[in-house]
Amino acid sequence: MSGFFSALFGALDPLCGPVGIFSLFGSGTLVACGEAGWGDEIAFGVKVTISLALATVPVGLFLGFLIALAAQSEDKLLRLATGIYTTIFRGLPELLTLFIVYYGLQILIQSVLAWLGYEGRVEINAFLAGMVALAVVFSSYSSEVLLSAFRAIPRGQYEAGDALGLHRGRTMRLIVLPQLIRIALPGLTNLWLILLKDTSYVSVIGLADIVRQTGIAARVSKEAFFFYFIACLLYLILAMISSFGLGFVERWAKRAETAR
């Protein structure tokens, strides 16, 4: 079964599959697939970039939702605690956050292991470090978006939920959340596009994403302009595809709204 799926995805691979761009137009050039060119390496980079961004979103969104909930609580201390979090991670450059997470996690794990009696070098996965760093940044931005969406929902909605005898969890799930998603979607779309661009930073800690793969190709083939142009083009295409797709989602989310 999994063989079937991998064959299916292989056939539908838009870059290096049988009907991929690189295999149709790139054969004989620098971006040919296989041993002859850099097409398959770049296609792998695209896959890494997309999977990193897709893996970050659920984690970041969940964290951001929790932070938004905490930021609108009546408890002063809770608001203070989340305020510190968002201030720090919205103020630090993403690149620095990435380095701090990458080296910091390594040191942390190493010291914990040393405390447990294991003395050895630990290297954490660049993908994991990138995911954690990007999720932290994404969560602090998305919490602001979700918070303003929460504020746009009138109190009456919660009161109506109470009046219907729904308990808090169900009010949240059945009444507040659908409206929240609708209000927050434009902001979250923006954040997704920013996240897609921010994934380029992981190339610095050695993860084989678009920028790193094209960079290697550029250094080996001495055609830097061509390969970095391809990198920009790929990001542009990814942004176009996602803004098209998310526009579709936005229309779907608003299908219940009457034309006013």
Add this chain to the structure above:
Amino acid sequence: MSYVRELIPPQPAPLAPARPITGARIAAIGILILWAMLAAGLVAMVVNGWDQDKFLRYGPRYLNGLWTTISLVGLAVVFGALLSVPIAFARMSKNRVLNGIAYAYVYVFRSTPLLAQLFLIYYGLGSFKPQLESAGLWWFFRDAWYCGLLSFVLNTAAYQAEILRGAIESVPRGQREGAAALGLSKQVAFAKIILPQALIVALRPYGNELVLMMKGSAVVAIVTVYDLMGETRYAFSRTFDYQAYLWAAIFYLAMVETLRHVWAFLEARLTRHLKR
């Protein structure tokens, strides 16, 4: 007939109901303790790992890097603002070709990463060395600092053009019509009526863009410019001391928070006539 002979004696106010300890309070205290522990750990790291030698060697370099970052961002934002004006007007013009070009510029520069743009300019254009030398531009594209500045200017111009356009278009039509009714020429109406109102709207997005630029400027460290991030990477590669990154974090946070507060003050000051 009966009447009250004595008043009820004054009584103390009822006790405030005891605050129940909610889950939120417990979570808040837990998180705050975590933050306090992190802060204490940071301080302990700095105190325990204090090294006069390192401080004297890398401290001045950090300040240099800080200055490089600030000057780079300042110049980029100023030049970007200048470049953004024609783009914003092209974007608002009725000429479809002009509009299309400006739209494409903004779209491309806003949807590709700054890192890729920087690489394209520094490494990519660097591979056209003979042509650039014959054009007399090699001194510019040879230097990573200039390349960083160029890519920042191009990038921020795209964002600022959108900010400017949005702000100008947010001024209601009636303002233009009012100016026309007063017999003001288009230029005077724009300078005296539209632009002041638009810039108030644009103030906050400009502040955000400045902060984003300051954060984004860290990428020049990758193309060997010794800005704050570059000095940090240098210090880390020499000492393998994790503190290098923590100091950079403190510097960046201080810069961003200062900027944010300055901007909040500016906004409060400049919009004081709108307060009711």
